[in-house]
Each structure stands twice: as structure tokens, then as C-alpha cells.
Amino acid sequence: MALSHKTRKRLALLLLVVWLPLYIMAAVSLVNWLDRPPILVELLVYVGLGFLWALPFKAIFKGTGQPDPAAKPKD
Template sequence: MELKTRKRLSLLVLVVLMPLYVVAAVTMMNWLDTRFGRQPILIEVLVYLALGVLWALPFRRVFRGVGKGE
């Protein structure tokens, strides 16, 4: 993939898809709270950490090398 294309895709991911993912993750956690009750703080932290890493896995190739020069 060309560098210019990766830069545009990474901008799209960070500006459009990332906020949508954050809203979906918080909505899911709120649904879990209403469905099963409040979880212990350690479990909540682990779920948020997993969700924080999970979003980046499909986009590794897009972000690789974007900060480097031509």
C-alpha cells in the first residue's frame, strides 16, 4: 500500500472510526452493567484494556510506517 494511501486511511480511522468504536465500547459496558450489575473494578479495567488494544489489531498495517518520511 502506498504511503499517501496509508496516511489517508489512518486519518479516516482516527477521526471517524475511533470515536464510533469508543461509543460502541462504552455502550457495551453500560449494557453489561445493566444486565449483570456492576463488576469489580479489576474486571472493568481488564475489559477496557482489552477493548483498547482490540481496536488497533485490524489496523496495524495501515499505521505501520505512517510516521516515517517518503
């Protein structure tokens, strides 16, 4: 079942406001658990985790900045 444009926008906002801060806290906890690795390793972990969080949600974020294609055009 395809999500409507309005639902995708709301879900994207929920992900950014709730999920992303929780994911950031988990990523920082992971790096702290590694007992302060060298700065290059730490940077690679943060870049990798920063990229990986959005992959499962790519379909939700796609097109959310565009106008609703099902909406009636305004005259």
C-alpha cells in the same frame, strides 16, 4: 495490491477521526450493558478493547510517521 504511503496516511487519519470515536462509543455501551461490573473487570474490558481495536489496522499504521520512501530526496 499495496497501498501507497500517501493513501496509508490518509486512511490512518480517517480511522483515527471516524472509526476510533465510534469504537469508543461501542465499548462504553458494552460496559454499560454489563450493568456496571466490578472496577477490575471494567478495567480489564477497557484495556482489552483498547488493544483489540488496532490489531486489524496494524499494517495501515505501520510506517505512517516516516517520510515517504518513494519520494525524491530533497537536495
